[in-house]
Amino acid sequence: MALLDARSVSVAYGGLQALRAVDVAVEAHQIVGLLGPNGSGKTTLFNVLSGLRPPTSGDVWLGGERITRLPAWAIARRGIGRTFQIPQPFPRLRVRDNVAVGVTFRRRDPLRTGADRMREVERLLATVGLTDKADTPARELSLGERKRLELAVALSTRPILLLLDELASGLSPRGREEVIRFYARLRERGLTIFAIEHSFAVLAEVADRVLVLDQGAVIADGAPRDVFQSPRLARAYLGDEEGE
Numbered sequence: 001m002a003l004l005d006a007r008s009v010s011v012a013y014g015g016l017q018a019l020r021a022v023d024v025a026v027e028a029h030q031i032v033g034l035l036g037p038n039g040s041g042k043t044t045l046f047n048v049l050s051g052l053r054p055p056t057s058g059d060v061w062l063g064g065e066r067i068t069r070l071p072a073w074a075i076a077r078r079g080i081g082r083t084f085q086i087p088q089p090f091p092r093l094r095v096r097d098n099v100a101v102g103v104t105f106r107r108r109d110p111l112r113t114g115a116d117r118m119r120e121v122e123r124l125l126a127t128v129g130l131t132d133k134a135d136t137p138a139r140e141l142s143l144g145e146r147k148r149l150e151l152a153v154a155l156s157t158r159p160i161l162l163l164l165d166e167l168a169s170g171l172s173p174r175g176r177e178e179v180i181r182f183y184a185r186l187r188e189r190g191l192t193i194f195a196i197e198h199s200f201a202v203l204a205e206v207a208d209r210v211l212v213l214d215q216g217a218v219i220a221d222g223a224p225r226d227v228f229q230s231p232r233l234a235r236a237y238l239g240d241e242e243g244e
């Protein structure tokens with residue numbers, strides 16, 4: 001059985017149908033990409049999966065347990081971590097302290113001593129390549145660095161499944177290369193990843209499978225190669241500038 005299984009998930013914002021009976025299965029240790037034009041419902045799907053928005057109908061299972069409509073903290077505790085499209089660290093706190101907040105509030109497998117927590121903070125900073133920015137206030141970071149900080153904070157809760165919202169968007173080619181290496185490193189650690197990315201190049205490199213949303217419905221689901229050649233994908237992106 002898949003680690004994450006969402007069945008027939010629908011979300012309506014008043015009259016607007018943001019998700020229409022979406023089915024998603026993410027197998028353990030896979031990296032699944034989520035593509036779709038602006039407004040197709042990607043972030044809404046992540047909000048349902050992470051407990052920030054209850055679905056209008058449908059169900060979500062994690063590791064065989066039903067998590068539909070659990071509050072966000074309860075879902076985080078069961079092992080879903082996430083980042084946001086617009087990273088929002090505590091701006092005045094140093095990078096190190098932003099990560100420490102996450103580590104301190106970690107409920108899955110908590111760390112008992114201050115020394116253990118400090119070691120974990122250093123380890124997470126090294127994982128995302130922010131060791132040399134540890135004492136910098138978060139507000140002074142570049143976009144790429146803020147995204148890496150958010151990734152460290154998401155990892156600090158010790159997730160099983162990570163939902164990543166546009167980690168590679170808005171970065172320089174070098175920043176993207178770095179993000180591709182992060183995906184590889186996270187996979188080596190046994191994490192399962194469901195990632196919204198607009199870059200076909202990034203997804204072709206890292207994703208085992210790609211799922212495409214258009215106007216709230218899944219229109220393609222398969223190997224990146226096949227999905228990128230799908231005429232339905234081309235149609236969905238027609239007139240949209242974000243596809244590459």
Ligand SMILES: Nc1ncnc2c1ncn2[C@@H]1O[C@H](COP(=O)(O)OP(=O)(O)O)[C@@H](O)[C@H]1O
Nearest residue numbers: 013016018036037038039040041042043044045
């Ligand atoms: N809180 C909200 N209230 C009303 N409409 C929303 C809300 N959030 C998103 N929407 C609408 O739902 C649709 C899907 O949005 P979203 O999930 O953010 O798409 P994506 O992440 O793919 O760009 C869009 O039409 C958007 O305008």
Ligand SMILES: [Mg+2]
Nearest residue numbers: 042043044085
């Ligand atoms: Mg979005």
